[in-house]
């Protein structure tokens with residue numbers, strides 16, 4: 213039976229698409245990194261460290277990209293390593309399995325790039341070793357559970373000249389790119405952004421367990437830095453291994469605050485606590501407020517992550533300005549742009565450039581160049597005399613102006629991680645720009661990790677611009 217989550221890839225389609233891409237790229241003018249690829253053409257040899265949930269998702273997404281060959285997989289838990297190896301063999305790859313990443317890096321010389329999806333406290337160790345071994349690295353978010361760890365990763369990438377992409381995949385999502393480049397920046401449909409809110413609300417969940425006969429012996433767990441099997445399975449919730457929900461879930465969205473606003477915050481205040489669970493160390497709910505100094509003025513941005521309630525919630529970011537607001541999410545059902553009643557009529561802008569699909573042009577008004585047109589005057593709302601002493605009633609709908617639309621960009625048959633991996637592979641092959649290089653992810657890591665510090669400090673923390681920069685990188 214085909215795996216429903218993995219429906220598009222068959223061995224036949226993988227092999228034929230690889231072959232086709234090979235022909236096209238062979239004729240293309242290679243620049244910069246092309247020399248590294250040498251005789252093997254465009255094929256990239258990939259290794260994975262950490263074959264758990266996310267390692268498996270990345271592997272499947274990368275299998276959909278032509279010209280990717282998995283040559284090694286590494287995990288300390290045979291219960292995850294063996295299925296990873298099996299899956300890849302099913303697709304005619306021949307990865308060598310390893311428990312120890314150092315042995316893998318020393319033995320499998322042909323590796324070009326490593327995908328790292330281990331728990332956060334291992335990211336710096338694994339990334340720095342792979343970069344020093346001459347490999348490009350795609351490392352999952354949060355970049356590291358410490359600022360020092362994240363800084364060392366940026367420095368090592370700089371020293372070795374190898375690429376470091378961090379797995380904040382929204383930055384390569386075409387819907388997010390369209391929102392940032394077209395809606396917010398080019399068309400300025402939100403006007404001056406004044407506020408942001410964002411949330412990730414999850415229902416109560418049980419701790420992860422394990423089948424006793426597949427437990428890792430304690431001596432081996434200790435060797436790799438884990439206290440016991442419960443912590444090994446539920447590492448997200450423990451201070452030694454990770455930053456809790458604000459870094460597990462909030463990292464994605466707070467990274468988008470920085471990216472969409474083109475700024476880092478100047479201060480943060482936060483509250484939260486371990487109010488519900490009894491087996492965790494990290495706060496199960498956190499509320500934070502940042503101030504962002506942007507070129508248009510200050511933006512106050514609130515964020516909350518909850519792990520005990522999800523009804524009516526979910527996950528999205530909501531950017532609000534004096535002329536409009538935009539709700540955006542990885543969930544396509546939650547993406548919408550709203551016009552503020554006082555804003556100029558959107559119709560010519562929106563219909564020609566933003567409502568129409570940028571790939572097909574479907575819905576566009578022929579010949580109209582909305583960006584060159586002067587913006588229409590402010591709509592004059594009709595004011596009705598009020599009865600008695602109450603306020604006048606303003607009917608803003610009189611203009612029949614369009615006041616909301618869904619962002620018309622979708623991922624098609626790609627999973628949410630594929631475009632970000634493609635961006636990484638393209639950067640290796642063609643020298644194109646990474647969408648989330650280490651130095652930008654470092655600024656996000658500083659922002660995210662500061663929230664837990666603010667909760668502990670019980671006061672506002674101030675940033676200086678230097679806090680977000682790695683010296684010399």
Ligand SMILES: NC(=O)c1ccc[n+]([C@@H]2O[C@H](COP(=O)([O-])OP(=O)(O)OC[C@H]3O[C@@H](n4cnc5c(N)ncnc54)[C@H](O)[C@@H]3O)[C@@H](O)[C@H]2O)c1
Pocket residue numbers: 261262263264265266267286287288289292311313328329330331332334352353354379380381436444445460
């Ligand atoms: N980008 C996203 O949307 C997204 C989603 C989920 C998780 N993640 C990130 O991916 C990473 C992994 O998360 P997960 O949910 O897959 O966790 P997981 O616990 O399911 O998997 C981690 C795997 O790493 C292995 N491992 C631990 N120490 C190791 C070591 N020293 N060497 C080799 N393997 C080791 C474990 O055995 C396990 O199989 C985390 O950083 C997490 O934040 C990202």
